[in-house]
Amino acid sequence: MKFATKAIHAGQEPDPTTGAVMTPIYQTSTYWQSSPGDNKGYEYSRGTNPTRKALENCLAALENAQFGLAFSSGMGATDAVMKLLLPGDEVITGNDLYGGSYRMFTKIFANYGINFHFLDLSDPAIVNEYVNENTKLIWIETPTNPTMQIVDIEAIAKISKEKNILLAVDNTFASPYLQNPIDLGADIVMHSVTKYIGGHSDVVMGALMLNDEELYKRLWFIYNSCGATPGPMDSFLVLRGIKTLHLRMKAHCENGRKVAEFLKTHPKVDKIYWPGFTDHPNHSVAKKQMRDFGGMISVTLKDAGLVETFRIVSSFKVFSLAESLGGVESLVNHPVTMTHASIPKAERDKAGVVDNLIRLSVGVEDIDDLLADLKQALA
Ligand SMILES: *Cc1c(COP(=O)(O)O)cnc(C)c1O
Numbered sequence: 070m071k072f073a074t075k076a077i078h079a080g081q082e083p084d085p086t087t088g089a090v091m092t093p094i095y096q097t098s099t100y101w102q103s104s105p106g107d108n109k110g111y112e113y114s115r116g117t118n119p120t121r122k123a124l125e126n127c128l129a130a131l132e133n134a135q136f137g138l139a140f141s142s143g144m145g146a147t148d149a150v151m152k153l154l155l156p157g158d159e160v161i162t163g164n165d166l167y168g169g170s171y172r173m174f175t176k177i178f179a180n181y182g183i184n185f186h187f188l189d190l191s192d193p194a195i196v197n198e199y200v201n202e203n204t205k206l207i208w209i210e211t212p213t214n215p216t217m218q219i220v221d222i223e224a225i226a227k228i229s230k231e232k233n234i235l236l237a238v239d240n241t242f243a244s245p246y247l248q249n250p251i252d253l254g255a256d257i258v259m260h261s262v263t264k265y266i267g268g269h270s271d272v273v274m275g276a277l278m279l280n281d282e283e284l285y286k287r288l289w290f291i292y293n294s295c296g297a298t299p300g301p302m303d304s305f306l307v308l309r310g311i312k313t314l315h316l317r318m319k320a321h322c323e324n325g326r327k328v329a330e331f332l333k334t335h336p337k338v339d340k341i342y343w344p345g346f347t348d349h350p351n352h353s354v355a356k357k358q359m360r361d362f363g364g365m366i367s368v369t370l371k372d373a374g375l376v377e378t379f380r381i382v383s384s385f386k387v388f389s390l391a392e393s394l395g396g397v398e399s400l401v402n403h404p405v406t407m408t409h410a411s412i413p414k415a416e417r418d419k420a421g422v423v424d425n426l427i428r429l430s431v432g433v434e435d436i437d438d439l440l441a442d443l444k445q446a447l448a
Contacts, residue, residue: 115296118300125137131245142274143274147170147259149277149291150208156182157184158204160184160185160205160207161188161199163190163213164189165421165422166214168214191219196228207229213242215408217342237257242365245260248360258279259275265394265395268313268396269396325366325431327436329345329362339368343365343366344359365431366428367427397434399429400432404417404422
């Protein structure tokens with residue numbers, strides 16, 4: 070099946086008891102057994118729930134994967150992957166990560182004896198310099214947040230396969246509509262479903278998609294044992310959101326391109342980060358591995374200190390000043406004080422996350438209203 074058909078139908082059958090076309094919200098924690106162990110495949114909703122199961126099958130299909138696991142947040146999904154590791158293991162990852170991932174790696178898992186190398190992965194060859202017999206996982210994000218660096222998934226996958234290391238890709242920014250890391254050789258795809266997949270800024274959720282059955286069993290064991298699994302109502306909301314994922318992404322990309330082109334020549338804009346520009350340092354890789362360039366754009370403001378930057382981000386009327394991204398509504402964010410505040414200043418500076426950087430999540434409103442809002446806010 071093609072993407073649009075999977076978004077609407079994958080994992081979902083008419084309800085066997087009533088014929089309901091929409092997957093029911095199975096709001097139950099437990100399931101009747103006719104005699105101990107004799108059940109219909111469901112025992113307790115931390116481990117399995119039919120609404121969540123339908124969602125997981127849909128999520129897997131979107132990433133061309135066999136297995137999907139839904140978590141109660143993106144961080145819950147990341148946490149489960151990290152729990153595959155043991156003390157002494159090493160992880161190679163990017164130096165421009167989602168702030169919460171950086172915080173989890175350095176403040177939680179580093180305390181359990183897991184060692185992280187934060188590298189500029191825009192040249193994949195650097196991985197070879199850090200791989201050793203303890204390296205068990207490569208964790209990448211592309212496009213990165215907030216500076217839209219592009220990492221060559223296929224090139225990293227070639228190294229990870231040669232060295233027998235797991236490769237996990239945080240595919241949140243691209244969404245499965247624009248990029249499918251498993252097709253490029255990754256072992257695990259992670260999503261903050263909260264963002265584009267959910268798409269309506271009303272649910273916090275995460276997911277893992279993968280093909281290897283042994284690995285799926287290990288991750289399911291962690292998921293069921295540690296318990297960061299979402300409830301049926303949230304699972305239903307996401308199933309509903311996914312039905313328009315392809316339509317929303319198309320509109321995000323169209324609006325994103327127009328906003329990026331508008332900002333590129335704006336006198337108030339210094340640097341602009343968007344992988345669709347031919348002068349983006351890894352544009353050719355983006356073009357190779359993504360189907361379009363998305364609606365996430367960051368810019369630095371010319372001659373703007375913190376005060377002027379605050380004034381500008383507070384003066385939008387259509388864009389909302391808020392954390393998060395990927396919803397139908399446009400958002401503006403100030404990474405240094407909002408999404409990336411948990412990263413030390415020295416690390417932020419290295420990644421270009423500076424005081425006058427602002428990040429836009431371009432929504433699917435009318436483009437004329439978005440451009441007019443940018444015009445007045447930057448005036
Ligand atoms: C939001 C986000 C996460 C974390 O997901 P939550 O659902 O907020 O826990 C991880 N990675 C990226 C790239 C994100 O944008």
